[in-house]
Amino acid sequence: MTTSADAVSSKTAQDSDAAQLASLGYTSEFKRDMSIWANFSLGFTYLSPVVAVYTMFAYGLATAGPPMIWSLVIAGVGQLLVALVFSEVVAQYPVAGGVYPWARRLWGRKYAWLTGWIYMWALFVTIASVASGAGPYIASLFGFEATVDTVILCSLGILVLATFINYLGTKALAQAAIIGFAAELTGAIVVGIWLIATERHHNLGILFDSFGAGDGTNYLWAFAAAALVGIYNYYGFEACGDVAEEVRDPGRTIPKAMRRTIYVGGAAATFVAVALALAVADIPAVISGEDPDPVSRVLEQAFGTFGSKAVLVIVLISFLSCTISLQAAAGRLAYSYARDDMIVGSRLLRKFSQSRHVPPYAVLLAGLVPGAVILLSKFSEDALTKIVSFASLGIYLGFFMVVVAAFRARLLGWRPSGKYRLGAWGMPVNIAAMLYQIVAMVTLAWPRTPEAPWYDNYIVLLSGAVVVGGGLLYMALHRTYGRSEAPYGDAIPKRDDPARERVGTA
Template structure:
């Protein structure tokens, strides 16, 4: 009986793999990856990239100081906006389940130049985000190890996290998948345990404070304050796209990846909101945070609630979250770089497209996703402020990459594209696509909005300037090297081609006579 069941399961897997290989071949590719990533591992990859603990713990103090407790509602608003983006991506990945995510999607929906710029912006943003995550983990690891927090200690600990993440990725898809599931389990359990413990032992407020700004807006309209505080939500809700970056490592990707993307939004968003709620209700002196007297309310709470030993245990869970987040980011960045290399679209393609047959990973693309972030982290030794300026681009770059795909999808729809994958929105496709684009534009404007009038103009517009610099460098590169034209792989094939009219030749007098006869 068990043997028959195993044969049936293995047969089903074989059928899926054959179908997946045939679908990929119809798109012009033969994959070297192994489809070893289960549905839950794929979801866990997206969840650990989104990482509720990392996002909330990093920005909680800023958001509470800017907008007071009502800032928590940004999680709901942004979650709905990013769900629209995830639905658009779901239709695209179901039709084009190709490794690399936004780059191959933009290539099929629009063309080579648009795809090259989309991938360039997103790759730079990913590499910078990896640096920001490991650098953010540095002080936490320093505390656990008993180091005095300093620039040198933070850099050392950040490099340790980066090396561990790289080793896990180098061990292959199975180890990456297992590590993602472990990271998800540790993070969700940690978030629930810490959240419930804070609510049971440290709660100082009722739910009514979620509508009380405590005067955080000052002389401004509260909308202005809420928009600034809402960055905690905007910076939280990305990571679902990582599920699609590894599309060639997931069986039946047209069905499973769209599910994983939506689960990432639902479960990740719910976990982030719960963690934030527990922290808000447990901060004893909210006016002190708003006034800048308590700049580390999370550390204060953890030490009060768990003591020095318990706080270190919680910090250990937080570190697992940071490591899992960095690991997922590296996986996404390496697959994107490999996708570029496979299509000969960038300098170094000869190395980036190399593949390890034994480990089923692109080793040089992974090294790129380790070396560049390491250089950025080491750069903080020269200027921490310079590092902050570089990192300012990270979230804008990811959102910009998203919206370039959303815009490409909208353009393709208007030109006749009919999604043909296993996941389709049907009549809701166009309104969802338009809604996703409107949301993304508003979010990017919010990120770029100048909020430090006393600072020099270049600091006040640092997010916008950093985005402009990355786009200009990419444009110059495209003009000089023209890598986008090196590949003959399919592009701009989502839009149906108009049938060519047959040329009408002039009729000769002899042909007229023949017809009359």
């Protein structure tokens, strides 16, 4: 029961949040209906250990054998460093949209525009990758063949449903995130325990046995290729900050939610990956390509026809909730751009539904563009792996640009002043996060199929170059970023020289 004292406390907290946002130059139209639990659930379902592992497990096992699981541990430590840097930034600048407003305050308009552009396209492609990953499981659930066309239709169906739920508003988003979180835990922990108890064919020693994967080459290259499993798993924590204007006391709430997303999501992903690896009876068959779908086979053997269908329902709920969370992040980013008048179509994208408290056209954009990517996947072989690789590269590049901006700002005198601070550890953590991001991006972009046509071998690098080049061309032809009068570059202290131009005009 809510007392008058609770009501007064809640009102005071909301007034404080509004005052902080006003000091940053904004008045929010969002409602702060998202609890810390829902905020964590949003990040968790975006990171989605079930989606990441169930989507990429077969690829990772076939490429590097069971040791590919160690990529989850390595990526988890690296991304925790990035999350710590982001935590300091969002605590000081709790503005909707994530990496774009953070880069804007740390550096300037042009840099922020390009950061947001890269991240936005990566989000769109990630949404497409998650929806596409759900397609084969829908086919298994309903017993029809997972052809290219049927997978595309199923993927579009997931996308339409996610867009509708996002359109319903913050409360519906929060409820979907919590339901998805429950499904994720069931899909990871309960299924993992059952597999270990009833379907274990190996001991933990296989985690150090490649079973011949990568034979004929340096195994390090095979492991680096399979590291896509870990790299793909560990982003999503930033979604906690994308909805900063929908959370109470975001300076404290969001950093906690980000770290918990890494801890819990990483542990769940590693556990389910180990359980699946122990349950695959014939690992060499997966490596040779004779068993291209070991996950479905394991679930069928462990749970039977009816039980495996129930597990597939849980898995599909995870895919849906992950798509919803990704769309929420993309929609808030597009809205944040438009609110600052930074992109063509801003007048439409910044429109706000007062009844549902969401930007409907920004949400629609986060459905239409991924839908187009899904349709185009029909014309590419092994489309899912390529989509995942490019999406991961784009996300990591967007992250890297924020981490670099934070490093530059520290060198120029920025001292984080939010409710979460790393103190003396700020610079070492920032440098370590940059180094990890560089290694991860090189791992993603490195060509590994010399027998393939050059454009296929370099598809990830070329896709990244196209997005960055397209962004630079857009900036040269349509200078919308120059019209914005919203604050920028203010993380860096001003010098005493009044004739000096403001830091961050670039």
